[in-house]
Amino acid sequence: MTNASQIPKGLTACPDCDLLLHTSDSDHRQEGHCPRCAATLWHASNPSADIDLAAAVSGLLLFIPAMSLPILKLDMVGQLGSNSLLGGVVRLWLENEHLLAVLILLCSLLAPLMHLLLTTMIGISIRLKRYPRYFPAWLKCKVWMQSWSMLEVYAMGIIVAYVKMMDPGEVSVASGTYCLVGLLLCIILCSQYFHEEQAWQYWEQRS
Amino acid sequence: MTVTAQQRGIARCTTCGKLSRITTTSQAQSWHCTRCAAPLSFRQPRSLQRSWAYTLAAAFLMIPANILPILTVISFGKGDPDTIMSGVVKLWQADLQAIAAIVFIASIAVPVIKLMIIIILILAVQLHLPLSKQQCTVLYRFIHFIGRWSMLDLFMISILVTLVHLGNIATVESGPAATAFAAVVVLTLFAANSFDPRLLWDLDND
Ligand SMILES: [Zn+2]
Ligand SMILES: [Zn+2]
Numbered sequence: 001m002t003n004a005s006q007i008p009k010g011l012t013a014c015p016d017c018d019l020l021l022h023t024s025d026s027d028h029r030q031e032g033h034c035p036r037c038a039a040t041l042w043h044a045s046n047p048s049a050d051i052d053l054a055a056a057v058s059g060l061l062l063f064i065p066a067m068s069l070p071i072l073k074l075d076m077v078g079q080l081g082s083n084s085l086l087g088g089v090v091r092l093w094l095e096n097e098h099l100l101a102v103l104i105l106l107c108s109l110l111a112p113l114m115h116l117l118l119t120t121m122i123g124i125s126i127r128l129k130r131y132p133r134y135f136p137a138w139l140k141c142k143v144w145m146q147s148w149s150m151l152e153v154y155a156m157g158i159i160v161a162y163v164k165m166m167d168p169g170e171v172s173v174a175s176g177t178y179c180l181v182g183l184l185l186c187i188i189l190c191s192q193y194f195h196e197e198q199a200w201q202y203w204e205q206r207s
Numbered sequence: 208m209t210v211t212a213q214q215r216g217i218a219r220c221t222t223c224g225k226l227s228r229i230t231t232t233s234q235a236q237s238w239h240c241t242r243c244a245a246p247l248s249f250r251q252p253r254s255l256q257r258s259w260a261y262t263l264a265a266a267f268l269m270i271p272a273n274i275l276p277i278l279t280v281i282s283f284g285k286g287d288p289d290t291i292m293s294g295v296v297k298l299w300q301a302d303l304q305a306i307a308a309i310v311f312i313a314s315i316a317v318p319v320i321k322l323m324i325i326i327i328l329i330l331a332v333q334l335h336l337p338l339s340k341q342q343c344t345v346l347y348r349f350i351h352f353i354g355r356w357s358m359l360d361l362f363m364i365s366i367l368v369t370l371v372h373l374g375n376i377a378t379v380e381s382g383p384a385a386t387a388f389a390a391v392v393v394l395t396l397f398a399a400n401s402f403d404p405r406l407l408w409d410l411d412n413d
Binding site: 012013016017018019020036038039071074076077079081084088089095097100103107108136139150153154156157159160161163164165167168169171196197200204 | 211217222225226244282301309310340344348358359361364365366367368370371374377380385389393404407408409
């Protein structure tokens, strides 16, 4: 294993087309785009940097009610049914749809939870200026979890299921949906205001 | 005159984005990023082979995913299995055109379009097709953006099997196509992630 040698500051390479660019510090005040392929190269440095941590903590508080409270309620000829995020995964597992259950567990439960949890841990450690040995692993894990977190698609699934069941039964929105909408907002804010490059720079300049 | 990082012997870390100078003198030597310790290379290793493998596997699994029943509504003991397409048709006939369109786009159009775009992108690199690099890059970003929406049908199944679990009156059961479709979604996500868009732009440099 060889550690690569450093290169001078002010050079940027486009992730999508590999164009090499010279940039100055003043360029970084606004969002940067690649002149060849228009990829976003960096985000504008934002002064209100506490939004990501605040959103992550709020999301964590909403997490347990959003996962366990009923999302939809169904009344069919006097029989009542309801569903929750956790219940859906358990039901699929019991019906021997193991692969599907694991995928839905990851995309609708585990990935959003880990995304919020890791953003909180990274945010706290940056604010305390204490960088544990696991900091790079947290960051890498956060990016991976973020890419598998698909609660916004799940929310669309709720709408489709709601419309589908309107005809055969009496379907109503339950408390879990409101928590889920709140959780979704927190996740969106958390993704918008957290900048990985900045976190990596803090890690690099720790000492 | 455009200069790429590779031409200057600079590799961008795909994990953290840091640039490092590496040389390709010895094959056995492997380079690692000084910031995040991830392995470094100029381009994603074996990008095209891996994309092909995932794409072909996904295309093959599209067959059972669309032929077999994905959802069965059992009402008063009477089963009514639905494939993805027949589910869409039923929604349409029930005057729920908007929802039918959403399900059709998420479950049928997105996976098919995604596979077609990935194949076009791979062929553009392998056969040096004279396509606009800008447009190919837009397509690449598009498949990354839409890919996750294919999960819609699977989430809906997990909602319905739990919601409609009313003993003799009505139950909803998932069918064998659900697992096949889940595999299609995951494989197309892998295929899109394996493709390195920088290979498209490299065609300009040779
Ligand atoms: Zn570019
Ligand atoms: Zn790195």
